[in-house]
Amino acid sequence: MVGAGRVGRLHTSNLAEQLGGRARVTALVDPDVQAAGRLAAEFAVAKTYGSLAQALADQSFDGAVITTPTFTHRDLAVTALEAGLDVHLEKPMAMNLVECAAIAEALQASGRRLQLGFMRRFDPAFEAGAALLLSGEIGQPMIIKSLTHGPGLPPPWANDIRTSNGLIAEVCSHDLDTVNWFAASPAREITVKVANFKGRERGVESANFYDTMLATVVFESGALASVAGVCPADYGYDARVEVTATKGMMQVGQTGPGGLAAVKAGAGVSASRVYSSWRERFAEAYRREMSGFADVMEGGQPRVGAEAGAEAVALVVAGVQSLLSGRTVALSEVTANPATPDWQKAL
Ligand SMILES: NC(=O)c1ccc[n+]([C@@H]2O[C@H](COP(=O)([O-])OP(=O)(O)OC[C@H]3O[C@@H](n4cnc5c(N)ncnc54)[C@H](O)[C@@H]3O)[C@@H](O)[C@H]2O)c1
The missing domain is CATH 3.40.50.720 (NAD(P)-binding Rossmann-like Domain)
Known part of the structure; x- marks a missing residue:
């Protein structure tokens, strides 16, 4: 370890x-x-x-x-x-x-x-969602909306784009992998907008820190995806995906173990408990993931490997380029001649 x-x-x-x-x-x-x-x-x-x-x-x-x-x-x-x-x-x-x-x-x-x-590749709900899409039963994905809201600030190195690329990598890598997985088509371009609501009050001084982001991704198939990230969200850990496809729709994930968490206007009452952390929400997936690694050490093939890892990193790098420049970035801009991005050279 x-x-x-x-x-x-x-x-x-x-x-x-x-x-x-x-x-x-x-x-x-x-x-x-x-x-x-x-x-x-x-x-x-x-x-x-x-x-x-x-x-x-x-x-x-x-x-x-x-x-x-x-x-x-x-x-x-x-x-x-x-x-x-x-x-x-x-x-x-x-x-x-x-x-x-x-x-x-x-x-x-x-x-x-x-x-x-x-x-998430080892989570039963995400696996079932991927299998449903693969079966063709609900048709072809038109729009994939993935969000992850994390409860607290990650460790300091993860808040600095020079050492981690920030939230888009540390939290939303999972969403980027999910939209790649569900779209089953190469990503063509990404546009990212960010905001910083809580950094100052939490004492985060790193340049370019952001705690809120929205990315839109366009795939070669024509499918669109949105990836929303908030961290710290304070209310709990929240990871959900909704896919609208040509013959139906599906939702993966819930706000808490009890299902729906609703807030009544004026009353502010939550109807059920929200997941407290990623460890709680994905407890079974983490167990199955280590079991998957035992399979690998016994000679099995990894369920998810370096190729998916690099595809998500391509979206991360193009995404940070987009949020810093304010423009849409084509994936080909970062994949054609891979280089160390400028913001990572500044350390
Ligand atoms: N899959 C998930 O859900 C998930 C959740 C959180 C973090 N992560 C990822 O896991 C990784 C670690 O995150 P974390 O939150 O546990 O970080 P952390 O800061 O809590 O722990 C990292 C540890 O690595 C140690 N370390 C640093 N350099 C080392 C080296 N060269 N050799 C050995 N140890 C070294 C540090 O001393 C520290 O104890 C990151 O890549 C992060 O993105 C994944």
Whole structure:
């Protein structure tokens, strides 16, 4: 387990307690040795290391689960693949398409497999939605509306477009992957508008910070998509998708475990409990995702991998370019000659 932060803890707990012993976390890697030590003690992980290189020098592994900040993904994924490990890599795959290409190259050369951390691919409701679209029963997608509203501010590195690309990557990567998945057609262009309502009061000083975004994506098929992101939303964690297709419509996801959450005008009463966090809403998907990675380490093919990861990163990079420039950006502008974007060079 590389990274002992929020997602490192979640995946460690699922691997240790939910897979019936199919996989075992034998080492925790984090330069924050205290964080690694605490997590190792909680789940009886035998060894901790300050770096992946130290862990690889000391013992052998079947796989690496990489749950570190986005700006570290390329180096860690390439190191793990070159060491002959299968890799679960958290989303977003990397900071830009140059980094995605380096990971894809190492993957190809290693002959190993890489699972990308798009856990919605493992969620029963999202899976059923994808299967319904594939069946053709409701026809072809015309408009796909995906939203994710997160309850609180993510860690500071995730609020700075130089180290993470911000909300469009850290929260809405999942939506971008979903609209790609459901549209089943290459994205052609993206337009992004952003706003900042709560940054100042929460003490976020990073330049270009935004807590609210709306993206529109046009696909080659002609389908349109909107992706809305809000973080911090404070009322809870909310991830929903609605697809209107040529012969029907479908809705995936609800605001809470009880279904409808309605607010009465003038009374402000919520009719049912709203999900409190992504850990709660996607608890089953995260378990199935780690089970999927155990399958991969046993020789199975990843359900979602580097190709989908890079397609989402292309939308992220074109999206940040759009929000900074105020214009629509064609995907071909970022995919034709991948380069490190200017805003990532400023660190
Ligand atoms: N799939 C999901 O639903 C989901 C949810 C949240 C975050 N994420 C993703 O997971 C990743 C981590 O996010 P987080 O919220 O857990 O971050 P975090 O800041 O809580 O934890 C990251 C940890 O990685 C450690 N770290 C930094 N550099 C390292 C290195 N070189 N080697 C080993 N450890 C290192 C840090 O010390 C920290 O403990 C990000 O890519 C993020 O986008 C995914």
